[in-house]
Amino acid sequence: MPLQAWLCDVCGELVTSHSNNGLVVWRTDRTGGGFRDHDFKIVHKTIDSDPEPQRCDPGTAQGYNSSLDLDLFLGSNGLAMLLSWLSIGPLKGGGSDPRVANMDEFVDFVRRVQTPYYEEARSRFDEETTHHWLGDANEYAPYLPETLRSIADGTLGD
Numbered sequence: 001m002p003l004q005a006w007l008c009d010v011c012g013e014l015v016t017s018h019s020n021n022g023l024v025v026w027r028t029d030r031t032g033g034g035f036r037d038h039d040f041k042i043v044h045k046t047i048d049s050d051p052e053p054q055r056c057d058p059g060t061a062q063g064y065n066s067s068l069d070l071d072l073f074l075g076s077n078g079l080a081m082l083l084s085w086l087s088i089g090p091l092k093g094g095g096s097d098p099r100v101a102n103m104d105e106f107v108d109f110v111r112r113v114q115t116p117y118y119e120e121a122r123s124r125f126d127e128e129t130t131h132h133w134l135g136d137a138n139e140y141a142p143y144l145p146e147t148l149r150s151i152a153d154g155t156l157g158d
């Protein structure tokens with residue numbers, strides 16, 4: 001099932017949105033104009049009481065000074081939060097600078113948590129077959145769930 005399991009950006013094993021499993025970490029820089037978020041990673045949460053605790057969370061020592069449970073980024077509520085980082089919207093006066101430092105990186109992360117089969121297809125984006133079949137596609141066709149599912153299944157062009 002899409003949007004239920006991800007590949008941990010540190011250990012490469014499956015991570016879920018269970019509150020004792022998935023964590024999103026990123027760097028927040030304070031700038032003159034406010035805050036800038038970047039370098040988003042999906043990782044295993046460190047649970048000391050586990051028989052074999054996983055140590056995937058790089059933590060503040062590595063500069064990842066922001067984190068939230070992975071499940072907060074999912075579904076309609078997750079999208080609402082993610083969009084507020086791009087625009088604070090009409091009820092808060094608008095006009096604010098986006099909190100996002102790098103748009104391509106942020107959208108990649110948003111697709112990972114919002115677009116079905118993006119995560120499953122993501123590791124095959126560099127494959128020659130993917131480029132062969134999608135080289136002439138329009139801007140969004142490669143990111144449609146149906147297309148992503150074909151990339152993930154290796155059935156692109158069948």
Ligand SMILES: [Zn+2]
Nearest residue numbers: 008011044056
């Ligand atoms: Zn991990």
